[in-house]
Amino acid sequence: MILGNLSQGASRPTDHRFFSEIRESCARELKGKGFDTEVYLLHGGVGIRILNHDHPSIAQIAHLPISEFDFSLVFNPALENLSFFKLEGLKLSKTPPVTFSELSIFSLKRLHADGCMASDLPLLSDHPLEELSLRQSGLTSLHFLSGIALKALFLSGNPIDTIGDLSTESLSSLDLLKCPVTSLEALQGSPIEELNISGTKVSDLSPLIGSPLKKLEMRSTQISNLAALAESPLEILHLPGSPLRDLGPLSYLPIRELNLVGLRIEDLSPLCTMPLRKLSLSPDKLDESQFELLRGLDLSVLKAAADDEGQGPAEFFKKYA
Numbered sequence: 001m002i003l004g005n006l007s008q009g010a011s012r013p014t015d016h017r018f019f020s021e022i023r024e025s026c027a028r029e030l031k032g033k034g035f036d037t038e039v040y041l042l043h044g045g046v047g048i049r050i051l052n053h054d055h056p057s058i059a060q061i062a063h064l065p066i067s068e069f070d071f072s073l074v075f076n077p078a079l080e081n082l083s084f085f086k087l088e089g090l091k092l093s094k095t096p097p098v099t100f101s102e103l104s105i106f107s108l109k110r111l112h113a114d115g116c117m118a119s120d121l122p123l124l125s126d127h128p129l130e131e132l133s134l135r136q137s138g139l140t141s142l143h144f145l146s147g148i149a150l151k152a153l154f155l156s157g158n159p160i161d162t163i164g165d166l167s168t169e170s171l172s173s174l175d176l177l178k179c180p181v182t183s184l185e186a187l188q189g190s191p192i193e194e195l196n197i198s199g200t201k202v203s204d205l206s207p208l209i210g211s212p213l214k215k216l217e218m219r220s221t222q223i224s225n226l227a228a229l230a231e232s233p234l235e236i237l238h239l240p241g242s243p244l245r246d247l248g249p250l251s252y253l254p255i256r257e258l259n260l261v262g263l264r265i266e267d268l269s270p271l272c273t274m275p276l277r278k279l280s281l282s283p284d285k286l287d288e289s290q291f292e293l294l295r296g297l298d299l300s301v302l303k304a305a306a307d308d309e310g311q312g313p314a315e316f317f318k319k320y321a
């Protein structure tokens with residue numbers, strides 16, 4: 001996902017051409033001034049991802065309608081030169097560590113500062129943040145986020161064991177990959193649509209009952225029961241490494257992508273009730289009748305863990321059946 005890459009909605013074709021011309025014009029000027037960039041459209045301006053470490057001074061492009069900078073590939077960007085812009089989005093590289101006092105001149109809606117190791121985290125409340133990424137940043141508490149109504153939060157690789165301090169009334173996307181979190185109670189009643197709890201200590205999905213969840217990553221968890229998902233609008237579900245044997249609660253859900261790699265499922269018949277297009281599983285966990293059931297599914301992709309991402313059913317059965 002490109003940071004803050006917002007949809008233009010149901011714009012007229014002339015609108016699309018107009019915005020495309022703005023993007024192309026900015027890209028040409030940036031190239032002419034020695035910047036190697038990727039330019040993408042945003043609501044009210046453009047975002048640029050700078051690809052060259054030795055780029056010219058940012059001051060040279062202060063007249064361009066840039067509302068977001070992506071410095072994820074640039075070491076130690078000169079943030080003082082950004083004062084020429086009315087930024088809403090900023091993505092920084094993991095090194096060197098940033099101090100959030102440096103960002104006080106902005107009013108950011110989107111900030112990615114993975115690996116920041118900052119000590120002035122409370123200063124983030126000065127921004128109208130909607131999207132925040134602080135992956136692998138040594139966080140042990142989320143109290144500094146208690147007053148921020150985020151829509152998207154990415155926290156993978158932090159040693160946090162609770163999300164109880166989060167304000168979740170607006171939260172639609174949350175990444176807790178490899179965080180030792182034990183409970184999802186804070187998400188009860190939230191508008192969560194995308195959730196990654198892979199590698200956590202979560203064992204109970206009941207706080208997700210009634211949620212608008214569409215995508216769930218739960219690899220290597222302690223979850224053994226999927227009953228809490230029985231009424232969810234799930235479309236994408238990844239389950240490898242969790243102690244699951246029963247897919248019954250998933251029957252008739254709108255799941256189009258399902259990953260069962262490494263799991264020995266006793267009854268695969270719930271798959272026949274889903275609009276599945278992509279299925280990943282382990283051939284060595286299947287018996288003959290299950291291979292036959294798979295032949296009856298209308299799949300675009302059927303693959304084992306080591307297979308190509310786009311492998312079709314014919315190649316799968318040729319290899320394994």
